[in-house]
Amino acid sequence: MINPTEYLPKSYHTRLSTYWWLTRWAYLKFILREGSAVFVAWAVIVTLLQIHALARGPAEYAEFQNWLRSPLVLVVNAVSLLFIIFHAVTWFNLAPKAMAIRLGGKRLPNLAIAGPNYIAWAVISAAVAWILLRG
Amino acid sequence: MANRITLDVTRYDPAHDEKPKFETYEVPLRKEWVVLDALNYIKDHLDGSLSFRWSCRMGVCGSCGMTVNGVPKLTCATFLSDYAPGPVRIEPMKNFPVLRDLVVDTSDFLLKLAKSKPWIIRQVEKPLDEEYFQTPEQLEAYKQFSMCINCMLCYAACPVYGLDPLFSGPAAIALAQRYNLDSRDQGASERLDILSQHDGIWGCTFVGECTEVCPKKVDPAGAIQQYKLTATMEWVKSLVLPRGAE
Numbered sequence: 001m002i003n004p005t006e007y008l009p010k011s012y013h014t015r016l017s018t019y020w021w022l023t024r025w026a027y028l029k030f031i032l033r034e035g036s037a038v039f040v041a042w043a044v045i046v047t048l049l050q051i052h053a054l055a056r057g058p059a060e061y062a063e064f065q066n067w068l069r070s071p072l073v074l075v076v077n078a079v080s081l082l083f084i085i086f087h088a089v090t091w092f093n094l095a096p097k098a099m100a101i102r103l104g105g106k107r108l109p110n111l112a113i114a115g116p117n118y119i120a121w122a123v124i125s126a127a128v129a130w131i132l133l134r135g
Numbered sequence: 136m137a138n139r140i141t142l143d144v145t146r147y148d149p150a151h152d153e154k155p156k157f158e159t160y161e162v163p164l165r166k167e168w169v170v171l172d173a174l175n176y177i178k179d180h181l182d183g184s185l186s187f188r189w190s191c192r193m194g195v196c197g198s199c200g201m202t203v204n205g206v207p208k209l210t211c212a213t214f215l216s217d218y219a220p221g222p223v224r225i226e227p228m229k230n231f232p233v234l235r236d237l238v239v240d241t242s243d244f245l246l247k248l249a250k251s252k253p254w255i256i257r258q259v260e261k262p263l264d265e266e267y268f269q270t271p272e273q274l275e276a277y278k279q280f281s282m283c284i285n286c287m288l289c290y291a292a293c294p295v296y297g298l299d300p301l302f303s304g305p306a307a308i309a310l311a312q313r314y315n316l317d318s319r320d321q322g323a324s325e326r327l328d329i330l331s332q333h334d335g336i337w338g339c340t341f342v343g344e345c346t347e348v349c350p351k352k353v354d355p356a357g358a359i360q361q362y363k364l365t366a367t368m369e370w371v372k373s374l375v376l377p378r379g380a381e
Contacts, residue, residue, distance in 0.1 A: 011232035011240050012147055016297045027294060030342045098360030
């Protein structure tokens with residue numbers, strides 16, 4: 001810091017607003033991206049509750065399924081799904097930035113790192129869907 | 136296209152003003168003008184007391200960084216006509232103390248830059264008549280990070296720096312990486328000790344705005360994430376091989 005003197009009065013420090021993250025779309029997207037972790041945690045909790053209900057037997061599981069169908073839980077899970085997709089897409093798109101892999105002198109294009117992640121996501125989703133829907 | 140445009144420019148006289156305020160100026164709107172031309176027109180014809188930094192007027196010196204309509208920009212590289220019909224709001228760079236009008240105190244950045252030791256560090260110096268050889272591939276490894284002109288737009292864009300002034304910041308870390316990746320350098324572990332701190336690379340939350348605003352495409356966000364990977368690998372190595380390995 002430049003010290004105040006007679007010829008150079010104190011500089012002005014702008015306070016950063018508490019709502020700095022609303023001032024630009026890029027900042028809001030960042031906060032939403034970070035906030036999506038909450039919905040990922042919720043999905044984990046729902047899965048744990050599902051496993052817990054499964055272990056308790058068919059009656060408990062039917063109750064769990066009814067709970068899942070209740071309007072509030074439906075809405076929360078629908079919103080969670082959107083946020084989790086957002087979470088995954090932003091994560092896969094950012095991963096190449098952290099890895100500067102060079103092959104034969106040239107840096108690998110971003111798609112070479114993001115692409116396999118998307119493909120794995122699609123394949124695993126397809127496999128899970130097949131297991132759930134064939135019965 | 137109209138032939139005039141309005142500029143709302145921050146004015147702050149530390150001897151007389153409590154806080155910065157805006158003053159409005161009307162300048163010609165010439166097709167080839169950049170924002171810096173408009174500011175110089177104000178200083179030459181309208182208000183000689185307007186203070187701002189500039190030098191090369193071609194995007195290589197890093198002096199003319201300011202906030203234009205809320206976005207950190209080099210005013211010599213920002214066309215005025217892009218903001219037609221206006222008005223254009225011109226403020227000093229965010230996250231730095233304002234000294235006067237559009238001039239900010241950059242000494243914090245310079246301190247942090249020095250901490251990154253942005254020079255070739257050698258454990259063993261070569262004799263003066265022996266050159267360092269470097270292949271084009273070795274140059275490619277760090278060349279992007281060497282493009283930094285220290286304009287500090289990345290610091291103005293970084294919300295972490297705005298919230299936590301102790302954060303080292305994008306440019307300081309990108310320049311540390313520039314030397315870490317240079318084949319002639321032997322100082323990577325020295326820099327790592329300083330930068331793998333809470334307020335070093337780990338303060339970064341990968342907002343990514345620094346890369347968006349960088350006028351020289353340095354990609355400081357990428358540099359920081361790569362450095363995080365390196366630091367983590369070094370930490371794992373220190374656990375697995377506590378006595379170190381060459």
